[in-house]
Amino acid sequence: MEQDTGVKVREFMSKKIKYTDEGIGKVTIVKDCLPHPRELLLKDDSVKVTISLSKESVEFFKSEAATAHVPYQKMIRMLLDKYTKHYKENKRA
Template sequence: MSKQIQYTDEPIGEIKVVADFLPSPSELKLKSENTKITISLSAESVEYFKAAAAKHHMQYQKMIRQLLDEYVAHQKSTNK
């Protein structure tokens, strides 16, 4: 059983107001719609992404999806 907290009326100390750093709801990136596909990748590529994803505590499919999204965004920006 945990020890009961004893509150006192002592002063808290200097209080500092922190600026709101959270984005507004309109600035939040909404989850984009995904399309399921079937793709064949080399075993070497899949093992690389699985190892990298495990190191960063994420899913390897998500890592591949993010990589492709970044590639598409880059191509769109350079082809304008």
């Protein structure tokens, strides 16, 4: 059995790119979907609290947070913030 030494990969990676002055073809401008940098900052108005959650809920958030590569506490905080915002905006009399 022959061992893969990565020769083809090295040959491909060492090839020079040839740039030309040709047109780039049809261009479609899309709306910027990224949030403004200020929106990426964490809110400073956070308050530390102690809360007891069910083991099942914590395990769920830890699993989902690991998949999304975010801290599970942040995921819980974001959920509560969205819940609060929704019910503040749709407050019933």
